[in-house]
Amino acid sequence: MRKIIAAVTLMIVWLITANSTPGDTVRISLPDFLDKGVEVSAELDARQQNVEMADNRYRQARNQRYLPNIELTTAHGLVPGVQSSDPDQFPGGQLYLDPDLQNDWENWGIFTQGEINALQPIFTWGGLSSAIEAARAGAQAVQHEYDAGEQEYRLRLFELYQSRLLALEMKRLLDEARNTLEQAEDQLEQMRDDGDIDFDEADIYQFRIYRQRFFTQEQEVLQSLSFVENAWEIALGEQDRTYLPEEEFLDPFEIVLEDLDHYRHRASADRPELRGLDMAREAAQAGVEASRSQRYPALFFGIQGRAAFTPNRPRQTNPFIRNTTNYLSASVGVGFRQNLNFRTVNLDIERREAQRRQVDYQKEAAKDGIHLELSETYRDVMVAESRVENIREALRISNEWLRDEQIEYDLGFGDIENLVDAVRENLELEVEYRQSVHRYNLKLAELYRKAGIPLTEL
Numbered sequence: 001m002r003k004i005i006a007a008v009t010l011m012i013v014w015l016i017t018a019n020s021t022p023g024d025t026v027r028i029s030l031p032d033f034l035d036k037g038v039e040v041s042a043e044l045d046a047r048q049q050n051v052e053m054a055d056n057r058y059r060q061a062r063n064q065r066y067l068p069n070i071e072l073t074t075a076h077g078l079v080p081g082v083q084s085s086d087p088d089q090f091p092g093g094q095l096y097l098d099p100d101l102q103n104d105w106e107n108w109g110i111f112t113q114g115e116i117n118a119l120q121p122i123f124t125w126g127g128l129s130s131a132i133e134a135a136r137a138g139a140q141a142v143q144h145e146y147d148a149g150e151q152e153y154r155l156r157l158f159e160l161y162q163s164r165l166l167a168l169e170m171k172r173l174l175d176e177a178r179n180t181l182e183q184a185e186d187q188l189e190q191m192r193d194d195g196d197i198d199f200d201e202a203d204i205y206q207f208r209i210y211r212q213r214f215f216t217q218e219q220e221v222l223q224s225l226s227f228v229e230n231a232w233e234i235a236l237g238e239q240d241r242t243y244l245p246e247e248e249f250l251d252p253f254e255i256v257l258e259d260l261d262h263y264r265h266r267a268s269a270d271r272p273e274l275r276g277l278d279m280a281r282e283a284a285q286a287g288v289e290a291s292r293s294q295r296y297p298a299l300f301f302g303i304q305g306r307a308a309f310t311p312n313r314p315r316q317t318n319p320f321i322r323n324t325t326n327y328l329s330a331s332v333g334v335g336f337r338q339n340l341n342f343r344t345v346n347l348d349i350e351r352r353e354a355q356r357r358q359v360d361y362q363k364e365a366a367k368d369g370i371h372l373e374l375s376e377t378y379r380d381v382m383v384a385e386s387r388v389e390n391i392r393e394a395l396r397i398s399n400e401w402l403r404d405e406q407i408e409y410d411l412g413f414g415d416i417e418n419l420v421d422a423v424r425e426n427l428e429l430e431v432e433y434r435q436s437v438h439r440y441n442l443k444l445a446e447l448y449r450k451a452g453i454p455l456t457e458l
Helices: 002-020 030-039 042-063 092-097 127-194 201-236 260-270 272-295 342-411 416-450
Strands: 025-028 069-083 102-123 242-245 298-309 327-337
Touching: 025 030, 030 127, 030 201, 030 242, 042 127, 127 201, 127 242, 127 272, 127 416, 201 416, 260 272, 260 342, 260 416, 272 342, 342 416
Parallel strands: 025 242
Antiparallel strands: 069 102, 102 298, 298 327
16 A cells, blocks of 8 residues: 555656646647737837837926926035134124135135025926827827737737648648558559559559659648747747647638728727827827927026035125125025027927828828728638638538549449549648638738737637
8 A cells, every 4th residue: 555655646746747847738729829929029028118218208208397407416525714813803704804814724624515406387388288298199109009010910920820720730631641642552553463454554653753742742841830830939938848729720710701891990990000190190289389389488486595514614694795615595486488599499390290290191191001901901801711612612522522432442343543533632622721721811810900900809
């Protein structure tokens, strides 16, 4: 019993270790594959820095609302003291009256000086709020630009996932076909050895030529599969773990296509590129308003404080006399700031208005381009869908033909040449069907991407 318990314990430990070690094979679904690929993408991380910098500029603009200009300046040093000719006649607070006042080079003190200045805008004719609005809209425009890049990257990951499914399907198909071809070759060789009257020497030569072409295609599939596996490792950032698609087979997405106008409306409302241009226009318009406010004087509230202290130099009591090494002063008030270079201000307004018009033209051009791309992609989807249906029907007929030829040959009155032709035709249609499904799925995903629809809706 102890040996059995020890063996079971070792088995459990081995299973736990095996399940936690690198090199596991993990099934991953398409949504998880897309999310993980986006999470580890260095390309998207680089784009994300643009978003963070834009958000930083927005926060800086908001901070300009309260005490945008506040400075503190200090100075420090050694200063000699002062020595009065008659200390009784001239006390410390009235040393400025002593005509014979001299520096005391034997008495040194540490000089400390500080000055603080602060300006708080009170009314800027909307200039400050417009600048904040421009920064906010600009940050959102950059965010939409990142979203567009992420959607494009997800489409590439989607294509990579579908390519892995296609490669696995092709490998499985060719493995099955290899066994069938080997059986057909054995039967041809047996017919030649038996001197069958239905045997034609040309049949075996044609079969061998086809078999070599098959081997070439098989090597291409294996190389494609190896390439896709390496691409998966890079996309997922995993070197020690093997990922496989959760799906077993490459099937066409079963969805009902809407009309073209539906996808155009979705693109106009959801494409991040267009929404980003809307935000860019808002930023440009806010920039125009901020520049226009420069035509008028801005009202500010100001504070200024100055102080200096040196222990060996007493402060003077006369308000019109100030000891620069020992004093304290403060001032508070309001003021106006006006840019008098009106020509430069007007030119700046013209430039920002031109930028706003440029964004308007960019949006119209982008909208036209997106609608044109949608029309082309929609056409490709319809053609790809029709091709899938037609090849599927041809494959069904081919399966019936192959089944009939196999039954007749097994019963002893079939034609080996017809059987080989049926096998070859069936294999070619199987390959063509998988490729057509792959193309249809990619075109459908491309349609969703160009319409601004998330790929998860597939």
